[in-house]
Amino acid sequence: MVAYNFLGAAITYALTRSVTRALLFLLVDISCVLKISTPIVVMTAMRQMGDQQVLIKGGRFVEEFAQADTFVFDKTGTLTTTRPLVMDVLTFGGFSREEVIRYAACLEEHYYHPIGHAVVEQADRENIPHDEMHGELTYIVSHGIQSEIDGKRTVIGSRHFVIEDEGVPITAEQEAVIAEQAQRYNLLYFSIDQQLAGVFCIDAPLRPNARQVMDTLRAQGKHLVMLTGISRPVPGNWPPNWALRKCTVRSSLKTSTFCAAATATGPPGGHGGRRHQRQRSPARCRHCRGDG
Missing domain, CATH: 3.40.1110.10 (Calcium-transporting ATPase, cytoplasmic domain N)
Incomplete structure (x- = not known):
């Protein structure tokens, strides 16, 4: 395919003796390739993430990933394993x-x-x-x-x-x-x-690759937030240098709704009667x- 592109540019130059027209031939062809390749790249990225058990809702989120400045992680089952x-x-x-x-x-x-x-x-x-x-x-x-x-x-x-x-x-x-x-x-x-x-x-226990992911995001200047239902400061095997903002989530037994409050040490004790x-x-x- 590339050989035919250059052949077409050469024929254009031979007929017109214009370098500009020959380059335009290549430019038009490359723009078409870019229009086709962009969605292919996005779809490939989504497929590869799916192989890693990461669900992405759409291509727009792949394109806007670089602009995200805050990442919110659930603790149990995401940063840690699902079996205590x-x-x-x-x-x-x-x-x-x-x-x-x-x-x-x-x-x-x-x-x-x-x-x-x-x-x-x-x-x-x-x-x-x-x-x-x-x-x-x-x-x-x-x-x-x-x-x-x-x-x-x-x-x-x-x-x-x-x-x-x-x-x-x-x-x-x-x-x-x-x-x-x-x-x-x-x-x-x-x-x-x-x-x-x-x-x-x-x-x-922490997932084997959790620390690497957190360190990579922190190195990129991202803000990290952890959602958890416990009030203790950190899990027993939590790396001491992880600067995670903790958000403690509590549920109401009567309403089955959730409220979240960003705190340093979790909600006050007690069960509200x-x-x-x-x-x-x-x-x-x-x-x-x-x-x-």
């Missing part, structure tokens, strides 16, 4: 690590929640059996689970639920140990017979289904 892991287990009151994991896993296996699922996976990973040993379960939305083990009241869930609502005492020494981990991980509290037995330190929403156990664990 138990990074550590703090034990108190003379309970062993194995006991805490066994009791917690036998409660959490009834409900699918990423945090609870991480506890069950940890029990399986450490080959800790967690057969049925509890009474009737009560699930309290956004708080946790309460039941009985050997006739003793057992609860697992958020700090607000276990420490404040259930009134489980916590010593200054325990508070100091927990506070150190609270800066790095999501914490899941577990108590039995009104005694704090353990705290699970849970986090979602929300009424507990209780739900009886649907008995969906492998034991209740009779398949394990």
Whole structure:
């Protein structure tokens, strides 16, 4: 094709003896090529991004990408993996690590929640059996689970639920140990017979290429914003030099709407006097289904 273009320019020059007309022949042809090549390049870019599991809504966004000065990332499942892991287990009151994991896993296996699922996976990973040993379960939305083990009241869930609502005492020494981990991980509290037995330190690992992407964008002078539903400053494995503006997202149980507030450390504590929403156990664990 290129050979014919130059041949046409040569014929034009031979007939007209005009360099300008010969160059115009090439210019007209190249402009046509550019008109065809531009959408092809955009479509190729969108296809390649699709291969990387990145969805682009249209070619206009590819062309305007260079003008974007702010990038907003969801944390869980975007910057981090979708499967949280138990990074550590703090034990108190003379309970062993194995006991805490066994009791917690036998409660959490009834409900699918990423945090609870991480506890069950940890029990399986450490080959800790967690057969049925509890009474009737009560699930309290956004708080946790309460039941009985050997006739003793057992609860697992958020700090607000276990420490404040259930009134489980916590010593200054325990508070100091927990506070150190609270800066790095999501914490899941577990108590039995009104005694704090353990705290699970849970986090979602960063995706392997997340740091490279963030560093590249920062080097280009882009502003980075992270959306998250947690109030702790940074995840446990967060690079210390990442200057991310954090936007904490909270949802209302009544309206199911979302509001966001850009903050340094997240929203103030407490749950605004929300009424507990209780739900009886649907008995969906492998034991209740009779398949394990």
